Amino acid sequence: MVWNISHGTDRHNEVCASYSHMCQLCEHLAHVLPAREWRVLKPAFGVRTGDPFEISAKDAGRMAPILRSAAAHRLMPAQFAETARDLADAADRAAGGRQTWRWR
Template sequence: MGINVSHGSDLYGEERRSATTIHNLGKHLANVLPSGDWAAIRDLFDGSVSTPVTIEPGRARVIAAILRRGAAEWRMPRDWEQEAGLFADAADRAADAGQPWTWT
């Protein structure tokens, strides 16, 4: 199943990833983040996300910061670091625009 994440970098302003890819990113994030950070984003990345999801700008900003911490962790594989960065950028763009960050 494909998930479209708003405020992304593609031609349509989305990041489109499979639910499996998002879950695999979550596995890496769970491995490198402190438990409190992981708990704050678990609902999106643990493989159980049910779309549509609407995330308010303030929470999107918090999620972006957590994703950046995960991406910067030395144990994060480089390709997954880039994926986390794309999601963080999208969350920040939504927050900067004062718009909900949506996953459909």
């Protein structure tokens, strides 16, 4: 199964990542981020089902710099840093366009 996340850069304007990759990313994010920043990401990464959900533009805007910070952390593996940067860019695009950030 795959997450299709809006405001990405592929041919469908999405970021696509497998559930298992996102689960591993979630673990790395929790490892490199302080608790207060992790709490900001919980609406996206604390989801326990594969059901679609939406994040407000405001919340996406708050998540983007945290995802960038996590991507730049020295303990973040390269493949997960790339995904975190892609998600940060997508969150920024959603926030900048005052649009809902959709995960399905």
